[in-house]
Amino acid sequence: MKKRKRRGKKEKLYPGHVATLTRPVSEVMLKTVSGRQNDHGQYVAYAAIPTRHFATKKAKAKGKGQSQTRVNLNTALVEDIISLEEVEEEMKSVMEALKDNFNKTVNIRTSPGSLDHITVVTADGKLALNQIGEISMKSPQLILVNMASFPECTAAAIKAIRESGMNLNPEVEGTLIRVPIPKVTREHREMLAKLAKQNTNKAKDSLRKVRTNAMNKLKKSKDKTSEDTIRLIEKQISQMADDTVAELDKHLAVKTKELLG
Numbered sequence: 001m002k003k004r005k006r007r008g009k010k011e012k013l014y015p016g017h018v019a020t021l022t023r024p025v026s027e028v029m030l031k032t033v034s035g036r037q038n039d040h041g042q043y044v045a046y047a048a049i050p051t052r053h054f055a056t057k058k059a060k061a062k063g064k065g066q067s068q069t070r071v072n073l074n075t076a077l078v079e080d081i082i083s084l085e086e087v088e089e090e091m092k093s094v095m096e097a098l099k100d101n102f103n104k105t106v107n108i109r110t111s112p113g114s115l116d117h118i119t120v121v122t123a124d125g126k127l128a129l130n131q132i133g134e135i136s137m138k139s140p141q142l143i144l145v146n147m148a149s150f151p152e153c154t155a156a157a158i159k160a161i162r163e164s165g166m167n168l169n170p171e172v173e174g175t176l177i178r179v180p181i182p183k184v185t186r187e188h189r190e191m192l193a194k195l196a197k198q199n200t201n202k203a204k205d206s207l208r209k210v211r212t213n214a215m216n217k218l219k220k221s222k223d224k225t226s227e228d229t230i231r232l233i234e235k236q237i238s239q240m241a242d243d244t245v246a247e248l249d250k251h252l253a254v255k256t257k258e259l260l261g
Helices: 015-021 025-034 057-067 084-105 151-162 186-219 227-260
Strands: 119-122 125-128 134-139 142-146 171-173 176-180
Touching: 084 186, 084 227, 119 151, 151 176, 186 227
Parallel strands: none
Antiparallel strands: 119 125, 134 142, 142 176, 171 176
């Protein structure tokens, strides 16, 4: 019997072998379970070990950049579907309302103008305090409100000042309302900062309503508009809302720093 030479002899590769070598490890393991292939040798089945592929830093950075891709639709091209300009204006109004709220109710600066915004409920409807009373600064610790022109509104004015959220406790002498200005303590500053955060959260609630209304309006056009177009408009609306939330948070941060130092 001739001895088989172990060295120098090239093993012939069959098509099935080549295909197997070019496949992923997990697939090769599953393939060999079948036993024999083309009657050339017996394969032994091994348990396939699942492998996890980790993304490189470069790939992660690329993916991150893609997820932050911004949409910038031409509002004129989709105005027959939804008015993005109106949605934007509604979102801006939420931001402006918060700014106005901060200037009027979350303010440690004391001046006659700090009471102007207070709304008084009268028999003729809601009126600003400075429309029915003459407001003046007696001293840094005292503001006077003269109700001589509308004495019948004095009680309502006192109630409005007390419920203004400015931590004021007015006193009345006939038609003259005396408003002592409390000392700005650390506790008062912290209370104002808490109030600022509460008002910001309310503004975010209003913003969510604007976004939800816009999305609901957009859903009504799904039957006559392509899915790709709807998806782009939805992304644009969400992007606008996210930008507004960022502005709200930024304004809150500035106000909190102003109050707490």
